[in-house]
Amino acid sequence: MxxxxxxxxxxxxxxxxxxxxxxxxxxxxxxxxxxxxxxxxxxxxxxxxxxxxxxxxxxxxxxxxxxxxxxxxxxxxxxxxxxxxxxxxxxxxxxxxxxxxxxxxxxxxxxxxxxxxxxxxxxxxxxxxxxxxxxxxxxxxxxxxxxxxxxxxxxxxxxxxxxxxxxxxxxxxxxxxxxxxxxxxLKPEGEAAVTQIYNQTVYGNVTHVHAAQVNLSITAGDWDSMVGALVDAGLPKDAAKEFAEIIVDEKPESVEKPLGKKALAWLKKNTPKAASGAWKIGSDVLTKVATEAALQYSGLK
Structure with a gap:
């Protein structure tokens, strides 16, 4: 079984x-x-x-x-x-x-x-x-x-x-x-989906989790475009800058592991804020947005 x-x-x-x-x-x-x-x-x-x-x-x-x-x-x-x-x-x-x-x-x-x-x-x-x-x-x-x-x-x-x-x-x-x-x-998108489901079931209401489409446009190595894309996705500007600084400091190891320890710790700390409705982005897509941003900024996607 x-x-x-x-x-x-x-x-x-x-x-x-x-x-x-x-x-x-x-x-x-x-x-x-x-x-x-x-x-x-x-x-x-x-x-x-x-x-x-x-x-x-x-x-x-x-x-x-x-x-x-x-x-x-x-x-x-x-x-x-x-x-x-x-x-x-x-x-x-x-x-x-x-x-x-x-x-x-x-x-x-x-x-x-x-x-x-x-x-x-x-x-x-x-x-x-x-x-x-x-x-x-x-x-x-x-x-x-x-x-x-x-x-x-x-x-x-x-x-x-x-x-x-x-x-x-x-x-x-x-x-x-x-x-x-x-x-x-699992592939990175599979791991992201698991975390999205966790965010919704634990911190949100116990309801059906809908898949979300994430569209970011970030120029590789361009810090400003990463911050702008994160803000457009629904992150507060201060949070977007904080996450962007982490990605610059902690470059992704590979496509399979785009988020390092600091990035994962940031997600863990801020997921409840997204789940509470305090941010314009939902907790079910926050991880996916963060992963996509790290991949695009690092030129891995």
């Missing part, structure tokens, strides 16, 4: 642990030459480091309750604190938590019987003094997460894995041929 079929079978099973499924996805990503997809799987299985962006499905809401003491021995116990006040006097970081734990930890948290997960919110005590109930002392703040939100993360990852394999099957037929004993070598 092909590796892709094994993943599909496992993700549809109620018994298979998601962490084990992701290991197979990571191997498939490696065989298909998609470093961004590999990184996503690595982060999901090992946890997201503090300097890595987390996908939107891993940002969940936090609710807070507090205890206050007032004059003459009066007090307020376990009172809900409006999110508006938390964001106003602390920041939105407190009300929207980025879940960086590994998917195995998320799965375990999702099994919490009472449905409530507590987090350390002691730092909010000082930030909220006198700002919720005037002249009342804040003695304690408790933050809670819902285990339902954890289950939604698990389900989101499962949905994205399934959608990923479905789109690979449609757009990159060679992916179905990958087995443990039969690695498949």
């Amino acid at each position: 092909s590796l892709l079929r094994e993943i599909q079978k496992a993700v549809l099973s109620d018994d298979a642990e998601l962490s084990r499924i992701l290991l197979k996805v990571r191997l498939l990503a490696s065989r298909l030459g998609s470093e961004p997809l590999e990184d996503w799987v690595k982060y999901e299985t090992e946890g997201y480091p503090s300097d890595a962006d987390v996908p939107d499905y891993r940002v969940i809401s936090v609710t807070y309750r507090g205890t206050w003491s007032g004059p003459f021995g009066s007090g307020i116990q376990n009172a809900p604190i409006p999110s508006y006040l938390i964001e106003k006097h602390a920041s939105k970081v407190w009300t929207h938590r980025k879940v960086r734990e590994s998917i195995a930890s998320v799965e375990e948290l999702a099994r919490t019987k009472d449905g409530i997960l507590s987090i350390d919110a002691s730092n909010l005590i000082l930030l909220l003094q006198g700002k919720v109930y005037e002249d009342w002392a804040c003695n304690g703040v408790t933050g809670t997460l819902s285990s339902v939100a954890m289950r939604e993360i698990v389900q989101s990852v499962r949905s994205r894995i399934l959608e990923l394999t479905i789109e690979l099957e449609k757009r990159v037929p060679q992916a179905v041929e990958v087995t443990l004993d039969n690695p498949v070598s």
Whole structure:
């Protein structure tokens, strides 16, 4: 059975642990030459480091309750604190938590019987003094997460894995041929298609990925024409210049490997911006545009 079929079978099973499924996805990503997809799987299985962006499905809401003491021995116990006040006097970081734990930890948290997960919110005590109930002392703040939100993360990852394999099957037929004993070598456009599918399924809505036609006109060795073409394709001017400088500094090795480590790192950092709609270019074509620009500037195409 092909590796892709094994993943599909496992993700549809109620018994298979998601962490084990992701290991197979990571191997498939490696065989298909998609470093961004590999990184996503690595982060999901090992946890997201503090300097890595987390996908939107891993940002969940936090609710807070507090205890206050007032004059003459009066007090307020376990009172809900409006999110508006938390964001106003602390920041939105407190009300929207980025879940960086590994998917195995998320799965375990999702099994919490009472449905409530507590987090350390002691730092909010000082930030909220006198700002919720005037002249009342804040003695304690408790933050809670819902285990339902954890289950939604698990389900989101499962949905994205399934959608990923479905789109690979449609757009990159060679992916179905990958087995443990039969690695498949994709052409650059095939590797770009894999990364495009990853960008759309992980950072965008889980919808069908449409192939995009990329038409650039870059004179070999002409930095200005490369920047202009990238801007015309939808990149912000600053981003276009940044990428162009990388291509000038890190010339492509060959037609098969037009993007070096710095270029791939740039794509990894900026793909979420394209996926969010902040750029005029979609995440599904960003990799293809970058690859085409590198090839044309270097005279390889």
